[in-house]
Amino acid sequence: MSPKRERAEQRGREGEAEAAMWLVNQGWRILAERVKTPRGEIDLIARKGALVAFVEVKWRAHAAALADAIDERRLTRVAAAAEIIAYDYAAPDDDLRIDVILLAPGCPPTHIENAYQP
Structure with missing residues (x-):
């Protein structure tokens, strides 16, 4: 892996940790991080009450x-990956959704709820 790619990977991990802490401060419980499936990776899986969110985190320098x-x-x-593992993390009566958290230095996190609606 190139040094530039390694830095980007590290910054992505830091962004995911920042997003997880922000979610926890908003009353969410983090169930899993960086879950890999045959269809892709889910950055965070979080629960708040009877809602389970599969969260894509994006960090940009600007x-x-x-x-x-x-x-x-x-x-x-993300939706395809969530479909594979949804019921490993959710009960049959739970609501499920795909969320996005956008991060940039000096800006509060932007939480886009229910970002994917097929």
Whole structure:
């Protein structure tokens, strides 16, 4: 892995940790981090009451780049991965959704609830 890619990977992990702490401060419980499936990876899985969220975290060095950080292809991949493991983390009566948390230095986290709606 190139040094540039290693730095990006490290910053991504730091962003996921920051997002997890922010969610915990909002009353969520983190169930899992960096869950890999045959269809892709889910950055965070979090629970709040009877709601389980599969969370994609995006960090950018500049807030202006956040607008392009997430797209339909990425959300579809997260949804496909969540479909495989959803009931490893959720009870049959729980609500499920795909959320996104966008992070940039000097900006509060942006939490996009129910970001994926097929």
